[in-house]
Amino acid sequence: xxxxxxxxxxxxxxxxxxxxxxxxxxxxxxxxxxxxxxxxxxxxxxxxxxxxxxxxxxxxxxxxxxxxxxxxxxxxxxxxxxxxxxxxxxxxxxxxxxxxxxxxxxxxxxxxxxxxxxxxxxxxxxxxxxxxxxxxxxxxxxxxxxxxxxxxxxxxxxxxxxxxxxxxxxxxxxxxxxxxxxxxxxxxxxxxxxxxxxxxxxxxxxxxxxxxxxxxxxxxxxxxx
Numbered sequence: 278x279x280x281x282x283x284x285x286x287x288x289x290x291x292x293x294x295x296x297x298x299x300x301x302x303x304x305x306x307x308x309x310x311x312x313x314x315x316x317x318x319x320x321x322x323x324x325x326x327x328x329x330x331x332x333x334x335x336x337x338x339x340x341x342x343x344x345x346x347x348x349x350x351x352x353x354x355x356x357x358x359x360x361x362x363x364x365x366x367x368x369x370x371x372x373x374x375x376x377x378x379x380x381x382x383x384x385x386x387x388x389x390x391x392x393x394x395x396x397x398x399x400x401x402x403x404x405x406x407x408x409x410x411x412x413x414x415x416x417x418x419x420x421x422x423x424x425x426x427x428x429x430x431x432x433x434x435x436x437x438x439x440x441x442x443x444x445x446x447x448x449x450x451x452x453x454x455x456x457x458x459x460x461x462x463x464x465x466x467x468x469x470x471x472x473x474x475x476x477x478x479x480x481x482x483x484x485x486x487x488x489x490x491x492x493x494x495x496x497x498x499x500x501x502x
Contacts, residue, residue: 278396278404279483280437281490282411284444285377285476286337292479293342295490299403299481300371307371309344314352315375315409318382319424330376330407337476339374339407347374352383355390364395370402377408382425384413384434393435408444411480415441419466421458432466438482440470446494447475456496463498471498 279299287293300307313327326335331349333341340347348366350373355363367373375383387393396404404414412418414437423432443459445451459473472480477493489495 278399278402278437279481280414281403281405281479281481282414282438282442283337283405283407283479284411284446284474286335286339286407287342287405288337288476289492291490291492292477295479295481296342296403296405299483302371304343306345308346308348308369309340309372309374310348310350310366310370311340311374311376312350312352312410313376314386315378315380315383315413317353317378319379321424322378322382326378327376337407339405344372352386352390352392355392360391364391367392367395367399367402372403372405375404375406375410375413377410379425380409380412380418380434381423381427381432383409385425385427387413387435396435396437412442412444414438416469417441417467419443419462421462421466438487440472440480440487441467442480443471443473445476446473446478446496459496460498468499470500472496473498 281296313330316327329335413434415434416436418432443462445454463471474495475493478491478495481488481490
């Protein structure tokens with residue numbers, strides 16, 4: 278897959294341009310499936326966030342960018358649906374838009390639904406994550422971001438990429454997400470490659486090549502020499 282891992286969605290012209298480049302065509306000609314599942318997990322989960330995401334009324338309306346069509350893929354429903362049917366929905370779309378919320382809850386349902394197993398075969402698809410929707414593809418999130426308790430009892434996520442993400446850097450709604458806290462998190466909880474990113478930043482990954490797309494602030498940690 279071609280990945281665009283955002284902090285807060287498509288917040289600026291640079292991130293929008295990166296998305297169009299990954300799609301290889303205008304947004305108005307592309308189809309999307311949105312995945313709201315993460316918004317139900319964790320101590321701050323609830324029905325309002327998923328509704329705003331799906332309806333395009335979130336502060337960064339990823340579903341409201343002008344897609345040719347938008348469908349809803351709720352992961353908790355997939356185990357009760359014929360697999361060939363929902364897999365066809367995924368294979369026929371151009372992009373997956375994955376909501377924020379709780380990364381461990383999302384990781385659990387990506388595995389339980391079977392979507393995690395399908396992801397490696399989706400070579401021509403674009404995946405756009407928002408916050409937890411981005412973090413879920415990393416190897417670990419660190420104890421600082423554990424809300425919902427995974428059955429495995431740890432902070433492991435899907436490991437599609439080889440770096441971790443510290444989101445919402447210096448955001449006024451997340452006063453604890455300072456650069457000093459990001460440094461501590463990277464040094465003591467992650468120890469592997471990681472990035473701290475703010476809401477004007479995204480991480481683009483194509484064929485394993487990482488590119489930072491930013492009109493804001495970000496910082497790498499523990500990068501290989």
